[in-house]
Amino acid sequence: MSTKLPKDMRYTQAIEARLQRLLERSQHDEELREDLDWLIGKYVRLERKLDKISRISDRLQGEVLELNRQLRQAVTTDHLTGLLNRRGAVERLEAEASRAGRGDLGFCVLLLDLDHFKRINDTYGHDAGDLFLEKIAECLRTCLRQYDSSGRWGGEEFLVLLPGTNLQQAQLVADKLLQAIRQLRVPLSQQKNAPDLHCTLSIGIARFNAGDNLNQVLACADQALYLAKNQGRDQAQTFCPQQTQQALEALRHHPCTS
Numbered sequence: 001m002s003t004k005l006p007k008d009m010r011y012t013q014a015i016e017a018r019l020q021r022l023l024e025r026s027q028h029d030e031e032l033r034e035d036l037d038w039l040i041g042k043y044v045r046l047e048r049k050l051d052k053i054s055r056i057s058d059r060l061q062g063e064v065l066e067l068n069r070q071l072r073q074a075v076t077t078d079h080l081t082g083l084l085n086r087r088g089a090v091e092r093l094e095a096e097a098s099r100a101g102r103g104d105l106g107f108c109v110l111l112l113d114l115d116h117f118k119r120i121n122d123t124y125g126h127d128a129g130d131l132f133l134e135k136i137a138e139c140l141r142t143c144l145r146q147y148d149s150s151g152r153w154g155g156e157e158f159l160v161l162l163p164g165t166n167l168q169q170a171q172l173v174a175d176k177l178l179q180a181i182r183q184l185r186v187p188l189s190q191q192k193n194a195p196d197l198h199c200t201l202s203i204g205i206a207r208f209n210a211g212d213n214l215n216q217v218l219a220c221a222d223q224a225l226y227l228a229k230n231q232g233r234d235q236a237q238t239f240c241p242q243q244t245q246q247a248l249e250a251l252r253h254h255p256c257t258s
């Protein structure tokens, strides 16, 4: 009769010591030995069940994490363009603002608005407009650096976040975007003589420095965008406190806008 416990089992030290003692004592006690074998058999089956449950629980935990990741992605992604949606863009802005607060990095925000986009919808239909928005998103992704972010801010309005960038550098990025969109041609169909969709952009630029209020910076970018629209579109305007205010004031008193 063996006095060794099954080897492939995982016992706690206390259980192992007691079982081992009982096994040795049961050598001359048939009844005790039978009870002990029964208990060890139960223990083996229980341990296998626990093992199975723990593997299932590991797998479920992995699946829950993956579902959470997919859910997070779904609520922060714009389904048409695949860019961040407004909520995703705000989260990215807030993260960048708090990062900037810890150092002196700062970043620039660009608000982009397509010019006379309504004409594309009105002339070629909403699906053509959607197609054009998708191509705009592709164009943004191609033009920007890996660590820049872009999101769909509203219907035909986009936001670009340029970390560690000053206003001069942001102006260069804006020029690159203006040119890329100006040159973008989106064929409406494969048919010969089908018209190409095209459009221009207006951009407002503002800079966030450590300690700034994010909403105020966004409002500044919006004012600069308003200026870009009113000064002829297809251009970028940078928010500079005095000049922008003066220009907006002048627009307010202009006979065409007052």
Ligand SMILES: Nc1nc2c(ncn2[C@@H]2O[C@H](COP(=O)(O)OP(=O)(O)OP(=O)(O)O)[C@@H](O)[C@H]2O)c(=O)[nH]1
Pocket: 080, 113, 114, 115, 116, 117, 118, 119, 121, 125, 126, 127, 128, 129, 130, 133, 154, 155, 156, 229, 233
């Ligand atoms: N196809 C499509 N159109 C959209 C979507 N969201 C907004 N729009 C359209 O975008 C157009 C915006 O029109 P407006 O606000 O007048 O702006 P605009 O024509 O671009 O003129 P400006 O901004 O002044 O240059 C409207 O026709 C909206 O219907 C969308 O998801 N898909």
